[in-house]
Amino acid sequence: MKRRATAEPADRAAAILQGFDVAGFRCRLVDWFRHQQRDLPWRRDRDPYKIWVSEVMLQQTRVETALPYFLRFVERFPTVEALAAAEEADVLKLWEGLGYYSRARNLLRGARQVMEEFGGVLPDDPEELARIKGIGPYTAGAILSIAYGRPVPAVDGNVLRVLSRLLLVEEDVQKPGTRRLFTQLAAALVCPDDPSAFNQGLMELGALVCTPRAPKCLLCPVREDCRAYAAGRERELPAKGKRKAIPTVDMVAAVVWRGAAVYVYRRPEGGLLGGLWAFPDGERRADEAWEAAAARILRERYGLAVAVSGPLLDVVHTFSHCRWNLRVFQCAWVAGDGAAPDGRWVEVDKLDELAFPASHKKIVAALDGETVSARRGALR
DNA sequence: CAACCGTGGCT
DNA sequence: TAGCCAAGGTT
Structure with a gap:
């Protein structure tokens, strides 16, 4: 059997988590999220369809930007069935100004796919979810954990930032290989008792406390767990390559x-x-x-x-x-x-x-x- | 893997 | 001002 020069992500993840208080971290994060989470419309219930719509709208998009779009969208299309029956022109009109318009077209295609292949109910199986247009690794993980309580990772930009600081991982987070490492780390960390609160807690922490430029470490519920804070290096992470100049x-x-x-x-x-x-x-x-x-x-x-x-x-x-x-x-x-x-x-x-x-x-x-x-x- | 795919707000 | 940033997915 051939051995690679570099360790597999799973091995590296295990090495990185050596000596980390996983149980304590889970408790502190989940407890903080239960008390400090924002009241957002897609958190009012666990309707997989609404979770789906919200997750797609939130791709590369701020909560404040997506919020009014979400309210109008679920008002007009309250169910998968309603969306599947819609005209693409009407869906795009509701999406107007939100950007990344393939999201809207894929969401409509996905809704029709869910009607035809899954009887109108978003599947709770990772491989079936991944076959739906517009649902990638993150969105599948978010739907599975938030709507169905499945203990799977959901790695978005917040999670990359939070975990890179928490565990002092210095790889460039924009590289696909690094993404695999963080998926392993998140999979090992996710709290089996409440995957929804854990994954949302990780993202909420990134949005409210562990922010890109000026992290509010003094307010952080998991400061004692954070290796970057201990080393005084939280502002150096996450590591990112320079962006190309645009023509x-x-x-x-x-x-x-x-x-x-x-x-x-x-x-x-x-x-x-x-x-x-x-x-x-x-x-x-x-x-x-x-x-x-x-x-x-x-x-x-x-x-x-x-x-x-x-x-x-x-x-x-x-x-x-x-x-x-x-x-x-x-x-x-x-x-x-x-x-x-x-x-x-x-x-x-x-x-x-x-x-x-x-x-x-x-x-x-x-x-x-x-x-x-x-x-x-x-x-x- | 790297390029493509929007928009608005902030520093 | 120019660049950076935000709950990514597809090709």
Whole structure:
């Protein structure tokens, strides 16, 4: 049998936990969580569906941001069955502004999958859960432990931070290999008596006390367990590699007027902002004039001949992995019905029925302003 | 494995 | 200001 140069995660986890007071740590954490947890709507009951929705919304998203979306979503779609019967357009409209829109599409697909394959009930089996679109290792662990009381780990960013400090683990937490180590550690630590309180306690501690920049160690219920605190090194952890610089792209978009209607298209699934509506847009070429770029893109990509009348606004929008310098032009329609696969002429007052990304939502808002000022002008 | 996929708030 | 950060998943 061949032996690896580096220890397996399971062996390393066991070595790291040598001398750690597992039982005492569990008690202190769970006790703290029971008394100090925030009153959040998804903690009101253990409905697996609501836990699922909340966990998906909370992926890479702050509690305060997700909260109003969650309330609207479960009000409109209270059950898996209700969601499974929904139109994707309605789901995306409820998700508008929350970002990472594949989450919404996957949640809808997942709900339909649960109706067809699992009789409308989210399975409590790890391997079956993992087959559902949009449910990865963390979300599966969260649903299993919180909704079904199963003693499995749920490793999110909070848990990586808390455990890296607690156990003084110095590996780069962004590497997939390190993630496996922390999953082993969390699996060994999880409290069999109350996996829900333990896993949520770990995350709540990370959110409220063991925060990224200025951890509140003096308020920490498990300070006596913390190796980083003992070493005075809590601010050095977790270790993370540097982020790559993100590229900037010059973009043009156009508001093409044809009577009271403007042209919009639905972005293809799978790409950036997939499934959302947008004004016709495209990349400006190097050394190309902005207005010329607008005319060229409308002609080539959207089959529209227009007269570019002037800039409406500039939008600078930063995504997670790229940045747009977006210049928006108003245009008068000349010819062409529009050739985008999912293009439509929509009256301006009906634009609110469609889901737009934040960057193009600003264009819609600018048009509302235009309408208002035009009406004001007409009244004078 | 590394790149892709949003958004808003904070320092 | 520019960068960092937040209950990740998919390809």
